[in-house]
Amino acid sequence: MLKLLEHGEMYGYELVEALERRSGGVLAMGQSTLYPMLYNLEAKGLIASTRKIGDTGRQRKYYRLTGDGRHKLSADTEQWNRLAGALTTLGVLSPSRLSWPARNRAVPA
Amino acid sequence: MTGASSDNKAPTHLRIPFRRGHGSRRLLDEAALPEPCTELIQTVARRARLWPGERADVTRELIDHARDALAAGQTPEQIVERFGDPSQAAALIARARKRQRHPLLAAWAVAVKLAAFTPIAVVGVYAILFARFHAASPTVRTNYFAMIDEARPDPASLVVEGFLPHRTYNMARVTWDDFVADQKAAIEGAPFDEDLPRTAAEDPRRIGRGHPEFQATASKIRALRPLLDRVAAAAAMPDHGTPFTSEYGAAQAEDRTLPIEARLNAFASTPNDPEDQRPLFEVMLPHLADMRRCAMLLAFDARLALDESDAERAIGRWMALLDLAEQAQADGFVISSLVAIAIHESATQEIRRGLHRHPDTLTEEQIGTIESRLVASGPATLRFSLDAERLMIDDILQRTFTDDGNGNGRITPEGFRAIHDLAGSGDRTGETLRSATLPATATIVADRATQRRIMLDAFDRIEAAAERAPNEPSPDNPDASVFRRDADRRIDPYRYIIPYTFQPAMGRAFQNLHAARLQLDATRAALAAELFRRSIGEYPETIDDLVPGYLGAPAPDPFDPGEPLRLEAVPGGFVIYSVGENGVDDGGTPVLGNTGRDAGRPIPHRFWARFGAGTPYETGDWILFPPDSID
Numbered sequence: 001m002l003k004l005l006e007h008g009e010m011y012g013y014e015l016v017e018a019l020e021r022r023s024g025g026v027l028a029m030g031q032s033t034l035y036p037m038l039y040n041l042e043a044k045g046l047i048a049s050t051r052k053i054g055d056t057g058r059q060r061k062y063y064r065l066t067g068d069g070r071h072k073l074s075a076d077t078e079q080w081n082r083l084a085g086a087l088t089t090l091g092v093l094s095p096s097r098l099s100w101p102a103r104n105r106a107v108p109a
Numbered sequence: 110m111t112g113a114s115s116d117n118k119a120p121t122h123l124r125i126p127f128r129r130g131h132g133s134r135r136l137l138d139e140a141a142l143p144e145p146c147t148e149l150i151q152t153v154a155r156r157a158r159l160w161p162g163e164r165a166d167v168t169r170e171l172i173d174h175a176r177d178a179l180a181a182g183q184t185p186e187q188i189v190e191r192f193g194d195p196s197q198a199a200a201l202i203a204r205a206r207k208r209q210r211h212p213l214l215a216a217w218a219v220a221v222k223l224a225a226f227t228p229i230a231v232v233g234v235y236a237i238l239f240a241r242f243h244a245a246s247p248t249v250r251t252n253y254f255a256m257i258d259e260a261r262p263d264p265a266s267l268v269v270e271g272f273l274p275h276r277t278y279n280m281a282r283v284t285w286d287d288f289v290a291d292q293k294a295a296i297e298g299a300p301f302d303e304d305l306p307r308t309a310a311e312d313p314r315r316i317g318r319g320h321p322e323f324q325a326t327a328s329k330i331r332a333l334r335p336l337l338d339r340v341a342a343a344a345a346m347p348d349h350g351t352p353f354t355s356e357y358g359a360a361q362a363e364d365r366t367l368p369i370e371a372r373l374n375a376f377a378s379t380p381n382d383p384e385d386q387r388p389l390f391e392v393m394l395p396h397l398a399d400m401r402r403c404a405m406l407l408a409f410d411a412r413l414a415l416d417e418s419d420a421e422r423a424i425g426r427w428m429a430l431l432d433l434a435e436q437a438q439a440d441g442f443v444i445s446s447l448v449a450i451a452i453h454e455s456a457t458q459e460i461r462r463g464l465h466r467h468p469d470t471l472t473e474e475q476i477g478t479i480e481s482r483l484v485a486s487g488p489a490t491l492r493f494s495l496d497a498e499r500l501m502i503d504d505i506l507q508r509t510f511t512d513d514g515n516g517n518g519r520i521t522p523e524g525f526r527a528i529h530d531l532a533g534s535g536d537r538t539g540e541t542l543r544s545a546t547l548p549a550t551a552t553i554v555a556d557r558a559t560q561r562r563i564m565l566d567a568f569d570r571i572e573a574a575a576e577r578a579p580n581e582p583s584p585d586n587p588d589a590s591v592f593r594r595d596a597d598r599r600i601d602p603y604r605y606i607i608p609y610t611f612q613p614a615m616g617r618a619f620q621n622l623h624a625a626r627l628q629l630d631a632t633r634a635a636l637a638a639e640l641f642r643r644s645i646g647e648y649p650e651t652i653d654d655l656v657p658g659y660l661g662a663p664a665p666d667p668f669d670p671g672e673p674l675r676l677e678a679v680p681g682g683f684v685i686y687s688v689g690e691n692g693v694d695d696g697g698t699p700v701l702g703n704t705g706r707d708a709g710r711p712i713p714h715r716f717w718a719r720f721g722a723g724t725p726y727e728t729g730d731w732i733l734f735p736p737d738s739i740d
Binding site: 011012013014017030031032033035036037038039040042043051056058059060061 | 153166167169170171173174176177178180181191192193194195197198201202204205206208209
């Protein structure tokens with residue numbers, strides 16, 4: 001979720017769609033779990049929300065990364081890369097999976 | 110993606126979340142979503158049980174979600190299906206949103222909720238306690254009255270001259286009533302003499318030879334001799350035979366307007382219905398008062414007997430006094446012990462008095478007979494027995510606590526009522542308030558087994574305290590001897606309600622016991638001194654002169670550890686004394702030295718003034734021989 005918000009703010013449905021689309025359906029989640037997850041991240045101070053009028057002319061609640069969220073994302077990414085590297089070395093993971101975070105970089109909507 | 114304008118810059122979790130004005134219902138109405146979506150959102154928002162502001166925020170966001178999904182081409186049914194379980198969503202959202210709450214707001218909300226909930230909780234808890242309390246009831250399993258009676262001798266074995274001993278005492282009571290009425294009339298009609306106590310009417314021992322009523326009193330007592338002979342025979346029985354389980358028509362017996370037969374019949378014991386489980390603490394023990402009256406008449410007659418040089422009758426009366434004391438002690442109640450000790454003290458006092466006034470009247474053989482009887486009487490009589498009190502506590506517990514079958518249980522409404530009745534009552538308002546608080550108070554009261562343990566432990570300590578020397582340091586309060594008052598907590602009288610309500614008030618009982626033992630020892634020493642005089646021709650100089658030929662061992666002075674009672678020769682006789690409570694040998698100066706009256710018997714502080722100036726209570730010696738000076 002933090003990764004999706006890395007390059008800009010997004011609203012709830014947009015996040016669901018993006019997650020499903022960018023993971024090729026692998027990480028499609030029950031939408032009932034999305035909002036609790038967002039509220040938890042917000043409670044931890046990793047993301048912040050603002051309600052404002054979007055380009056469709058409707059009000060929505062937009063989520064964006066906070067400074068803490070960015071640090072967390074950076075730390076988690078680094079940890080993931082180390083883990084994935086180790087798994088690749090062990091032959092558990094194919095090298096192509098390593099670049100997933102980079103290749104699927106979020107594109108601002 | 111986003112527009113520039115915003116209707117609210119503050120992050121959602123920092124807004125006042127429980128303000129009103131964001132009704133979820135209104136938001137949903139305004140959104141006009143398809144019914145399945147509206148129902149989904151409504152379910153989630155409602156089940157999350159959030160503050161109004163939070164609920165509106167969630168509702169608004171889910172409305173946006175549904176609109177976006179509809180705009181993306183999903184059908185309402187697809188939206189509902191892809192959303193997942195609304196109950197699970199509500200639970201997760203509730204948990205997450207609560208984490209977002211500001212700590213101060215969360216604390217405030219908890220406080221408000223508690224404030225609203227507390228009265229309900231109090232009422233609820235009280236209702237539970239009330240129901241639990243009133244559901245409890247005691248079970249009376251044992252008839253302790255009957256148990257005590259069954260353990261006593263068969264009344265058929267106690268008959269003396271066609272009467273049970275207690276019937277003889279009954280007759281003595283009726284006679285006594287007449288005697289006292291006559292005495293009162295005579296004494297009140299006599300010229301007032303401030304040196305003669307007005308209580309003499311109720312205690313003939315206070316009527317000395319100088320009293321204007323002495324001759325008249327002596328005549329009345331002489332007329333009672335056949336009755337006193339029968340009393341002496343009754344006292345020699347192992348039990349007084351008063352059935353504890355019977356009613357006792359004392360009021361009718363004291364009605365002097367009734368014929369003598371009717372008054373005596375009032376004492377006829379009416380056995381109670383065996384099914385009638387009367388509580389043991391209602392036991393009356395009327396025979397004790399009768400025994401005391403008999404003792405006073407016997408004591409007076411012993412004096413008359415010696416005046417008439419009738420040593421046999423005097424000894425018979427003294428023996429009857431010792432027998433009465435022993436019989437009273439056999440009851441097993443503390444009050445019986447107190448009466449037994451008092452009667453025994455009276456017996457030894459009369460023996461010393463007789464020895465002092467009529468030293469030559471008794472033969473050496475008679476002195477030996479008295480000595481043998483005294484040796485046996487001490488251990489049998491001069492002690493405190495709380496055996497009946499132990500049964501009484503078990504009886505009280507079975508009537509006040511529930512019984513779980515293992516000797517334990519909890520306090521019951523009947524129990525509180527019974528305890529309150531016994532402890533005295535208060536005003537009606539206080540009563541109502543107390544009743545209302547009883548279910549809560551019941552939670553404080555310790556269980557049945559604990560009450561019993563503490564009470565029986567207290568009884569053990571009372572019995573142990575009675576055996577300690579009077580000046581021996583004790584871990585207990587020597588007066589109460591039940592609890593260490595300084596360690597009590599304010600809750601203890603409620604928590605240990607049985608021991609606090611039913612602890613025996615021993616008061617000066619221990620001192621009475623020590624005084625009676627001292628007088629027994631002094632009497633034996635005085636008898637030995639008289640034998641010494643008859644053998645040597647003069648009285649002993651010290652108590653050591655009596656050992657071992659006349660006294661096995663000198664009696665120890667309990668107020669002066671390691672030292673015997675003092676015996677000192679004085680012109681024409683000797684003095685026996687204890688150093689008394691101050692533990693200092695004052696050379697035989699009596700406690701109330703100026704008057705000499707009541708010397709040898711400690712007088713409670715409150716009675717000092719009555720006897721005029723004298724050596725203060727704490728500073729004198731206790732003069733045991735010669736006994737008091739009323740002649």
